[in-house]
Amino acid sequence: MMNVLIVFAHPESESLNGSLKELAVDVLNDEGHQVQVSDLYTMNWKAVLDKDDFPERMNKELFNPIAEQLNAVEKDNIPLDIKREMDKVLWSDVIIFQFPIWWSNFPAILKGWIDRVFYNGFAFNVGEMKLYNEGLLKGKKGMLSFTTGASRELYTDKGPHGDIEVLVKYFNHLLFEFVGMDALPYFAIFGPGEMSEEERENELDRFEEIIRNLP
């Protein structure tokens, strides 16, 4: 049995991403796993890391976020919304990010979750070089699950957007592996808007199979 955290970043629960999230919850529950969902838009998640995150700063003259993160961890002085997410991360064996690709990247609200939750001193420790194999979230697994507007052909090395495999490799390496996690193979539905109903159903079936057999 595993503990799975789904970080869901789509503003519409009735979207295809919303369906993927719901399907994952149902299948994981069905398999006997524990699931928590961080539905970032519904939570009204604050996406921007700023000075307000650090009401009791170590250095009040100059704001150095990475140093203040470490200080906040050491003083156990972390805002409640961030602390709650950190607790979910610590609880989880697997973290799934479910999101639409926006500007070939995470939606800002999800990027902001990473900025504000994967603290220096919590997910990694840059001063002590606790990165990659020494990362503080070692033993956990991460999976990117996303949809695109563009077809698969547009995201190949010969296509205008370049090779999606390269993009995913960097995301996996510089996000999950950076903090010591193992990256699971990604799942993507490319250009669902251009698909027939049947093709979309096949993609949902493919997703169900992957989630049912999560390593």
Ligand SMILES: Cc1cc2nc3c(=O)[nH]c(=O)nc-3n(C[C@H](O)[C@H](O)[C@H](O)COP(=O)(O)OP(=O)(O)OC[C@H]3O[C@@H](n4cnc5c(N)ncnc54)[C@H](O)[C@@H]3O)c2cc1C
């Ligand atoms: C700011 C911004 C930037 C973007 N940048 C990029 C980019 O860089 N690259 C890129 O490729 N795209 C980009 N896009 C497009 C975006 O990635 C897609 O619109 C998104 O991935 C589609 O996912 P969705 O959940 O919103 O799909 P939806 O629009 O909800 O659904 C897609 C299709 O699936 C159908 N559907 C919904 N639910 C189900 C279901 N349960 N079963 C069967 N069918 C269903 C819908 O009717 C629709 O036809 C961008 C979009 C925005 C807003």
